[in-house]
Amino acid sequence: xxxxxxxxxxxxEVAREANAxxxxxxxxxxxxxxxxxxxxxxxxxxxxxxxxxRPNQMARGLKGGRSRLLGMxxxxxxxxxxxxxxxxxxxxxxxxxxxxxxxxTDNDPAQERTHLALLTSYRVEGLVINAAGSPTHELQDLxxxxxxxxxxxxxxxxxxxxxxxxxxxxxxxxxxxxxxAQGYRHLLFxxxxxxxxxxxxxxxxxxxxxxxxxxxxxxxxxDPPLDGEAVQQVxxxxxxxxxxxxxLLCANxxxxxxATRALQALGIRLGEVGxxxxxxxxxxxxxxxxxxxxxxxxxxxxxxxxQQLQARLDDSGSTLPPRRTLFPPTLNERGSTRLTxxxxxxxxxxxxxxxxx
Amino acid sequence: xxxxxxxxxxxxEVAREANAxxxxxxxxxxxxxxxxxxxxxxxxxxxxxxxxxRPNQMARGLKGGRSRLLGMxxxxxxxxxxxxxxxxxxxxxxxxxxxxxxxxTDNDPAQERTHLALLTSYRVEGLVINAAGSPTHELQDLxxxxxxxxxxxxxxxxxxxxxxxxxxxxxxxxxxxxxxAQGYRHLLFxxxxxxxxxxxxxxxxxxxxxxxxxxxxxxxxxDPPLDGEAVQQVxxxxxxxxxxxxxLLCANxxxxxxATRALQALGIRLGEVGxxxxxxxxxxxxxxxxxxxxxxxxxxxxxxxxQQLQARLDDSGSTLPPRRTLFPPTLNERGSTRLTxxxxxxxxxxxxxxxxx
DNA sequence: GCCTAGGATGGGAACGTTCCCATTCAGAGA
DNA sequence: TCTCTGAATGGGAACGTTCCCATCCTAGGC
Numbered sequence: 001x002x003x004x005x006x007x008x009x010x011x012x013e014v015a016r017e018a019n020a021x022x023x024x025x026x027x028x029x030x031x032x033x034x035x036x037x038x039x040x041x042x043x044x045x046x047x048x049x050x051x052x053x054r055p056n057q058m059a060r061g062l063k064g065g066r067s068r069l070l071g072m073x074x075x076x077x078x079x080x081x082x083x084x085x086x087x088x089x090x091x092x093x094x095x096x097x098x099x100x101x102x103x104x105t106d107n108d109p110a111q112e113r114t115h116l117a118l119l120t121s122y123r124v125e126g127l128v129i130n131a132a133g134s135p136t137h138e139l140q141d142l143x144x145x146x147x148x149x150x151x152x153x154x155x156x157x158x159x160x161x162x163x164x165x166x167x168x169x170x171x172x173x174x175x176x177x178x179x180x181a182q183g184y185r186h187l188l189f190x191x192x193x194x195x196x197x198x199x200x201x202x203x204x205x206x207x208x209x210x211x212x213x214x215x216x217x218x219x220x221x222x223d224p225p226l227d228g229e230a231v232q233q234v235x236x237x238x239x240x241x242x243x244x245x246x247x248l249l250c251a252n253x254x255x256x257x258x259a260t261r262a263l264q265a266l267g268i269r270l271g272e273v274g275x276x277x278x279x280x281x282x283x284x285x286x287x288x289x290x291x292x293x294x295x296x297x298x299x300x301x302x303x304x305x306x307q308q309l310q311a312r313l314d315d316s317g318s319t320l321p322p323r324r325t326l327f328p329p330t331l332n333e334r335g336s337t338r339l340t341x342x343x344x345x346x347x348x349x350x351x352x353x354x355x356x357x
Numbered sequence: 358x359x360x361x362x363x364x365x366x367x368x369x370e371v372a373r374e375a376n377a378x379x380x381x382x383x384x385x386x387x388x389x390x391x392x393x394x395x396x397x398x399x400x401x402x403x404x405x406x407x408x409x410x411r412p413n414q415m416a417r418g419l420k421g422g423r424s425r426l427l428g429m430x431x432x433x434x435x436x437x438x439x440x441x442x443x444x445x446x447x448x449x450x451x452x453x454x455x456x457x458x459x460x461x462t463d464n465d466p467a468q469e470r471t472h473l474a475l476l477t478s479y480r481v482e483g484l485v486i487n488a489a490g491s492p493t494h495e496l497q498d499l500x501x502x503x504x505x506x507x508x509x510x511x512x513x514x515x516x517x518x519x520x521x522x523x524x525x526x527x528x529x530x531x532x533x534x535x536x537x538a539q540g541y542r543h544l545l546f547x548x549x550x551x552x553x554x555x556x557x558x559x560x561x562x563x564x565x566x567x568x569x570x571x572x573x574x575x576x577x578x579x580d581p582p583l584d585g586e587a588v589q590q591v592x593x594x595x596x597x598x599x600x601x602x603x604x605l606l607c608a609n610x611x612x613x614x615x616a617t618r619a620l621q622a623l624g625i626r627l628g629e630v631g632x633x634x635x636x637x638x639x640x641x642x643x644x645x646x647x648x649x650x651x652x653x654x655x656x657x658x659x660x661x662x663x664q665q666l667q668a669r670l671d672d673s674g675s676t677l678p679p680r681r682t683l684f685p686p687t688l689n690e691r692g693s694t695r696l697t698x699x700x701x702x703x704x705x706x707x708x709x710x711x712x713x714x
Numbered sequence: 715g716c717c718t719a720g721g722a723t724g725g726g727a728a729c730g731t732t733c734c735c736a737t738t739c740a741g742a743g744a
Numbered sequence: 745t746c747t748c749t750g751a752a753t754g755g756g757a758a759c760g761t762t763c764c765c766a767t768c769c770t771a772g773g774c
Contacts, residue, residue, distance in 0.1 A: 008730095012730075023732085023733085027732095055478060055731080056480060058479065059759090063732045077443070083440055117411060122414045264643065282614055378723060392721085393723085421763085423762095
């Protein structure tokens, strides 16, 4: 009795069935099909179809070291930004016949280490790193071993690798310019706890720098934990302290969400106090009168990461200098940065349309 | 000159360094550590650390067929629901020392087929399927070959596999009961194009059934494409046609988003026309006066899928009957289903708190 | 003192590929 | 007729594991 049902057909079985050698079958499935005579091609194709043969990637990966696998370390998979970028990475992989092994680390350095080890144990050919902490040492080792890797969004200063992400300085510039042009004078830069995460650091550094340069503007910076009451507290205190017109600049999507909640809880109308978020979210047009955002070109960022990896893969020999690819954001102007001085604004159900300038 | 930098250390190299046999090293790394004498353990551990050895999963997978890999087919990775479930799947995998190979199909049956082939070519040990179309034939083959697979959320009637997902009938019951209790009498069931997707079918079937049973309620059903003006058109027409009090029941998160946009564009206050969405979203508390939702226990659903797979994996021999695991949703009651008959409701910035009943 | 049990260890054959070399063969050039 | 070329094909050795069997050794029982 065949307890185990028919396992996978192997190359050898196809070869026997087609009356060919395993080499020929291997060639047939490795893109060297045209080297085979038409007759042989037909026989192999037929046999393979009949047996339902699929090359075993594990075995493939073993021999040549070509696993056709890319690894991606994601700091927080539940962040829509991460998912959007991941989607771009995936698209680019597909176009190149690569598969993607994704590991989510939930912003936990320990998991980061574990998952890094895991990904390399599958002998991925390249790594897209969106790291929370700094497994710098491990990454350095990998880089030295010649594994192509690209840092995404967050980078580690000590590690001299390729980088892809948003032009954070430009983003903050655009945000401040917009808020300033709209008439806001007192700015609160709100961020998740800055910690090691480089974009957060860069964004607020640029913020401080710009404020120092422009005497007309005043500003503060805070990075409260996002759960619980802390945000509301911080925002409330800021507004009590600051003169108007005041605005909030949110360093990422999570912060925008928390800040919006806080403002609502405080009973403050958006626009009266300005709100501008980095990262576009589905619902930003829905909360009246719409929340102004700086959208990242997530798809492009993801694709660029893979492209960079591919370049390293192709180049393998010489050591190109590390490259940084920065993308500019796009301003989505909505009502939350339209300064209203009416004490009682009309209750207009705004369409979430951008205004034609 | 060593053009290639130090590649990965192998089992054999560790064995040599530790003055041990490869068998012993293999044992050391395969959880049979205690069979080795303390001295040998120490030597191997030392050598491995020194050489930076990591077992090659490819080679492992090749020999025993144990890839320690689970595959997951996701219909739409940009849907927060999918991501949330995926997070659960991932957690459960981690706890079991499994890795997850994720393939997103963007709701495209062709990609579904391709990715299915891909996943199996990595010899995944089990498959979590959240399929858009119906690669039923391929899946049937896989199932027959003894590959454990579990259908997630969407299932294919022809395929007699394990299923995990929301109790859709219960969800619709809860929705209708709630809307009805709140005083709404004319219901519009809004769905993405139903097509093959089973949850959509089940939800609206239950909807029709319930309406047929309750003469006090009237209802319609539509599944317009979500992009463009179609939703607004459908909602507008419905409201023109139906008597009040009327409410919208949205079959999933995407629809809720589209419906909210449509209502805003039509200048309709939420609550005056009811809105209840299946799937909880970050921002549902933010759009005044808050959108009532039925939240799925996404984490639990994801974990249940892996658990089911594990059960099959353990059981391997006998054929347990297919099992269905259905989860109940949770009602998040907010302002969008609080029937207001005021022609001009007070402009209250509602806190997005649940009311204590 | 011999036999045996069983724990610790090691040798070698898979696993399913790829890839470096043959080997075969037909036709062209001498 | 003989060699030479190159295209078509095949044989066999890796790749890094696991796992089935030895083999060795130390004690314990007689």
